[in-house]
Amino acid sequence: MRLLVVEDDPDMGRLLERGLAAEGFEVTLTTSGMDALIALGRVGKPEYALAAVDVMMPGMSGFEVCRHIRESGGALPILLLTARDAVSDRVYGLDAGADDYLTKPFEFAELTARIRALLRRDKAIPxxxxxxxxxxxxxxxxxxxxxxxxxxxxxxxxxxxxxxxxxxxxxxxxxxxxxxxxxxxxxxxxxxxxxxxxxxxxxxxxxxxxxxxxxxxxxxxxxxxxxxxxxx
CATH class of the missing domain: 1.10.10.10 (Winged helix-like DNA-binding domain superfamily/Winged helix DNA-binding domain)
Structure with a gap:
Protein backbone atom coordinates (compact mmCIF):
# COMPACT_ATOMS: atom_id res chain seq x y z
CA MET A 1 0.00 0.00 0.00
CA ARG A 2 1.53 3.29 -1.11
CA LEU A 3 1.41 6.52 0.88
CA LEU A 4 2.31 10.03 -0.24
CA VAL A 5 4.21 11.99 2.40
CA VAL A 6 4.64 15.75 1.94
CA GLU A 7 7.21 17.22 4.34
CA ASP A 8 9.71 20.02 3.66
CA ASP A 9 11.91 19.32 6.70
CA PRO A 10 14.56 16.79 5.53
CA ASP A 11 15.05 15.15 8.93
CA MET A 12 11.33 14.76 9.60
CA GLY A 13 10.77 13.54 6.04
CA ARG A 14 13.39 10.82 6.38
CA LEU A 15 12.01 9.82 9.79
CA LEU A 16 8.50 9.46 8.41
CA GLU A 17 9.72 7.60 5.33
CA ARG A 18 11.75 5.08 7.35
CA GLY A 19 9.11 4.62 10.03
CA LEU A 20 6.23 4.05 7.64
CA ALA A 21 8.34 1.71 5.52
CA ALA A 22 9.05 -0.31 8.66
CA GLU A 23 5.27 -0.57 9.16
CA GLY A 24 4.94 -2.18 5.72
CA PHE A 25 3.95 0.86 3.63
CA GLU A 26 5.50 1.97 0.38
CA VAL A 27 6.29 5.66 0.70
CA THR A 28 6.71 8.41 -1.88
CA LEU A 29 8.31 11.42 -0.17
CA THR A 30 7.92 14.90 -1.63
CA THR A 31 9.26 18.12 -0.13
CA SER A 32 6.84 20.74 -1.43
CA GLY A 33 3.16 21.17 -2.16
CA MET A 34 3.78 21.56 -5.88
CA ASP A 35 5.84 18.36 -6.01
CA ALA A 36 3.00 16.56 -4.22
CA LEU A 37 0.43 17.71 -6.78
CA ILE A 38 2.78 16.70 -9.60
CA ALA A 39 3.17 13.24 -8.02
CA LEU A 40 -0.59 12.87 -7.76
CA GLY A 41 -1.16 13.97 -11.35
CA ARG A 42 1.72 12.10 -12.96
CA VAL A 43 0.78 9.90 -15.91
CA GLY A 44 1.15 6.26 -14.93
CA LYS A 45 1.33 7.21 -11.26
CA PRO A 46 0.81 4.55 -8.62
CA GLU A 47 -2.47 4.73 -6.78
CA TYR A 48 -1.93 6.34 -3.40
CA ALA A 49 -3.98 5.02 -0.50
CA LEU A 50 -3.44 8.14 1.65
CA ALA A 51 -1.54 11.44 1.79
CA ALA A 52 0.15 12.70 4.97
CA VAL A 53 0.76 16.42 4.44
CA ASP A 54 2.71 18.93 6.53
CA VAL A 55 0.83 22.21 6.91
CA MET A 56 3.67 24.72 7.31
CA MET A 57 5.55 24.64 4.00
CA PRO A 58 6.93 27.54 1.95
CA GLY A 59 5.27 28.36 -1.35
CA MET A 60 2.18 26.21 -0.96
CA SER A 61 0.84 25.30 2.46
CA GLY A 62 -0.65 21.96 3.35
CA PHE A 63 -4.05 23.65 3.49
CA GLU A 64 -3.65 24.69 -0.16
CA VAL A 65 -2.46 21.22 -1.17
CA CYS A 66 -5.53 19.72 0.46
CA ARG A 67 -7.87 22.17 -1.24
CA HIS A 68 -6.27 21.56 -4.67
CA ILE A 69 -6.70 17.80 -4.26
CA ARG A 70 -10.36 18.13 -3.36
CA GLU A 71 -11.15 20.70 -6.04
CA SER A 72 -9.63 18.42 -8.66
CA GLY A 73 -11.94 15.60 -7.55
CA GLY A 74 -9.34 13.65 -5.58
CA ALA A 75 -10.91 11.53 -2.86
CA LEU A 76 -7.90 9.91 -1.19
CA PRO A 77 -7.77 10.26 2.62
CA ILE A 78 -5.64 13.22 3.76
CA LEU A 79 -3.95 13.50 7.15
CA LEU A 80 -2.57 16.95 7.98
CA LEU A 81 0.53 17.18 10.19
CA THR A 82 1.26 20.47 11.93
CA ALA A 83 2.66 22.23 14.95
CA ARG A 84 -0.31 24.62 14.83
CA ASP A 85 -2.85 23.42 17.39
CA ALA A 86 -5.37 26.27 17.53
CA VAL A 87 -8.99 25.24 17.04
CA SER A 88 -9.29 27.68 14.13
CA ASP A 89 -6.34 26.04 12.32
CA ARG A 90 -7.75 22.57 12.81
CA VAL A 91 -11.20 23.59 11.59
CA TYR A 92 -9.69 25.43 8.62
CA GLY A 93 -7.73 22.33 7.61
CA LEU A 94 -10.72 20.04 7.93
CA ASP A 95 -12.86 22.47 5.95
CA ALA A 96 -10.20 22.44 3.23
CA GLY A 97 -10.94 18.74 2.83
CA ALA A 98 -8.61 16.99 5.26
CA ASP A 99 -9.90 13.83 6.90
CA ASP A 100 -7.83 14.09 10.08
CA TYR A 101 -5.36 16.41 11.77
CA LEU A 102 -2.39 15.38 13.92
CA THR A 103 -0.48 17.95 15.98
CA LYS A 104 3.30 17.84 16.28
CA PRO A 105 5.08 16.57 18.23
CA PHE A 106 3.33 13.20 18.06
CA GLU A 107 4.11 9.63 18.94
CA PHE A 108 4.80 7.52 15.85
CA ALA A 109 2.39 4.89 17.12
CA GLU A 110 -0.41 7.46 17.05
CA LEU A 111 0.48 8.44 13.49
CA THR A 112 0.28 4.87 12.24
CA ALA A 113 -2.93 4.25 14.22
CA ARG A 114 -4.57 7.26 12.61
CA ILE A 115 -3.40 6.22 9.15
CA ARG A 116 -4.85 2.74 9.59
CA ALA A 117 -8.11 4.17 10.94
CA LEU A 118 -8.44 6.42 7.88
CA LEU A 119 -7.70 3.52 5.55
CA ARG A 120 -10.33 1.35 7.25
CA ARG A 121 -12.87 4.17 7.07
CA ASP A 122 -12.17 4.75 3.38
CA LYS A 123 -12.72 1.06 2.56
CA ALA A 124 -15.96 0.95 4.54
CA ILE A 125 -17.61 3.72 2.51
CA PRO A 126 -19.17 2.66 -0.80
Missing part, protein backbone atom coordinates in the same frame (compact mmCIF):
# COMPACT_ATOMS: atom_id res chain seq x y z
CA UNK A 127 -17.74 4.38 -3.87
CA UNK A 128 -21.22 5.27 -5.11
CA UNK A 129 -24.37 5.62 -3.07
CA UNK A 130 -27.87 6.78 -4.00
CA UNK A 131 -30.40 8.06 -1.51
CA UNK A 132 -33.67 9.42 -2.85
CA UNK A 133 -32.84 11.62 -5.84
CA UNK A 134 -29.25 12.28 -4.78
CA UNK A 135 -26.28 10.21 -5.94
CA UNK A 136 -22.99 10.50 -4.06
CA UNK A 137 -19.73 9.63 -5.82
CA UNK A 138 -16.92 9.21 -3.28
CA UNK A 139 -14.27 8.96 -5.99
CA UNK A 140 -15.20 12.34 -7.47
CA UNK A 141 -16.28 13.86 -4.14
CA UNK A 142 -19.48 14.91 -5.88
CA UNK A 143 -23.19 14.91 -5.07
CA UNK A 144 -25.70 14.99 -7.93
CA UNK A 145 -29.40 15.80 -7.62
CA UNK A 146 -31.33 14.44 -10.60
CA UNK A 147 -28.05 14.44 -12.55
CA UNK A 148 -27.04 18.01 -11.67
CA UNK A 149 -24.20 18.75 -9.24
CA UNK A 150 -25.15 19.95 -5.77
CA UNK A 151 -22.39 22.33 -4.58
CA UNK A 152 -21.08 21.15 -1.22
CA UNK A 153 -17.95 21.91 0.77
CA UNK A 154 -15.67 18.92 1.49
CA UNK A 155 -17.03 18.53 5.02
CA UNK A 156 -20.65 18.98 3.92
CA UNK A 157 -20.10 16.22 1.37
CA UNK A 158 -18.49 13.96 3.99
CA UNK A 159 -21.38 14.54 6.39
CA UNK A 160 -24.01 13.85 3.74
CA UNK A 161 -22.12 10.72 2.64
CA UNK A 162 -21.96 9.41 6.21
CA UNK A 163 -25.66 10.04 6.83
CA UNK A 164 -26.58 8.56 3.43
CA UNK A 165 -24.56 5.42 4.16
CA UNK A 166 -26.80 4.93 7.22
CA UNK A 167 -29.98 6.44 5.72
CA UNK A 168 -33.04 5.91 7.87
CA UNK A 169 -31.06 5.22 11.02
CA UNK A 170 -29.68 7.61 13.62
CA UNK A 171 -25.95 8.39 13.48
CA UNK A 172 -24.70 9.53 16.86
CA UNK A 173 -23.00 12.87 17.33
CA UNK A 174 -19.91 11.04 18.65
CA UNK A 175 -19.75 8.92 15.49
CA UNK A 176 -20.03 12.01 13.30
CA UNK A 177 -17.23 13.70 15.22
CA UNK A 178 -15.00 10.63 14.90
CA UNK A 179 -15.73 9.93 11.24
CA UNK A 180 -15.75 13.50 9.88
CA UNK A 181 -13.44 15.41 12.22
CA UNK A 182 -11.27 12.66 13.69
CA UNK A 183 -12.63 13.10 17.22
CA UNK A 184 -13.63 15.96 19.53
CA UNK A 185 -10.10 17.15 20.35
CA UNK A 186 -9.43 20.81 19.49
CA UNK A 187 -12.77 21.10 17.69
CA UNK A 188 -15.43 23.70 18.46
CA UNK A 189 -18.09 21.94 20.58
CA UNK A 190 -20.95 22.88 18.24
CA UNK A 191 -19.21 21.95 14.97
CA UNK A 192 -21.60 19.08 14.22
CA UNK A 193 -24.67 21.25 14.76
CA UNK A 194 -23.19 23.96 12.53
CA UNK A 195 -22.57 21.61 9.63
CA UNK A 196 -25.93 19.88 9.97
CA UNK A 197 -27.48 23.35 9.71
CA UNK A 198 -25.39 24.22 6.62
CA UNK A 199 -26.32 20.94 4.95
CA UNK A 200 -30.01 21.26 5.80
CA UNK A 201 -30.15 24.69 4.17
CA UNK A 202 -28.55 23.41 0.97
CA UNK A 203 -30.83 20.37 0.77
CA UNK A 204 -33.91 22.49 1.41
CA UNK A 205 -32.88 25.17 -1.09
CA UNK A 206 -32.98 22.69 -3.99
CA UNK A 207 -36.07 20.76 -2.80
CA UNK A 208 -33.92 17.63 -2.57
CA UNK A 209 -36.62 15.41 -1.07
CA UNK A 210 -34.31 14.65 1.86
CA UNK A 211 -34.45 15.85 5.42
CA UNK A 212 -32.07 15.52 8.34
CA UNK A 213 -34.04 14.58 11.44
CA UNK A 214 -32.69 15.37 14.90
CA UNK A 215 -32.88 12.69 17.58
CA UNK A 216 -32.39 14.87 20.63
CA UNK A 217 -29.55 13.76 22.83
CA UNK A 218 -28.56 11.08 20.31
CA UNK A 219 -27.73 12.26 16.80
CA UNK A 220 -29.10 12.72 13.30
CA UNK A 221 -30.82 10.61 10.66
CA UNK A 222 -31.16 11.23 6.92
CA UNK A 223 -34.72 10.54 5.78
CA UNK A 224 -36.25 10.38 2.30
CA UNK A 225 -39.51 12.28 2.10
CA UNK A 226 -42.40 10.48 0.47
CA UNK A 227 -40.89 7.03 0.95
CA UNK A 228 -38.52 7.12 -2.03
CA UNK A 229 -36.07 4.24 -2.17
CA UNK A 230 -32.35 4.24 -1.42
CA UNK A 231 -29.63 2.09 -2.80
CA UNK A 232 -25.87 1.54 -3.09
Missing amino acids: TRNTVGRITLDSHLHRADLDGRELPLSPKEFALLRLLATHAGTTVSRATILDEIWGGPENIAPNIVEQYVSYLRRKLDAVSSGLQIATERGTGYALEVLGGESTGG
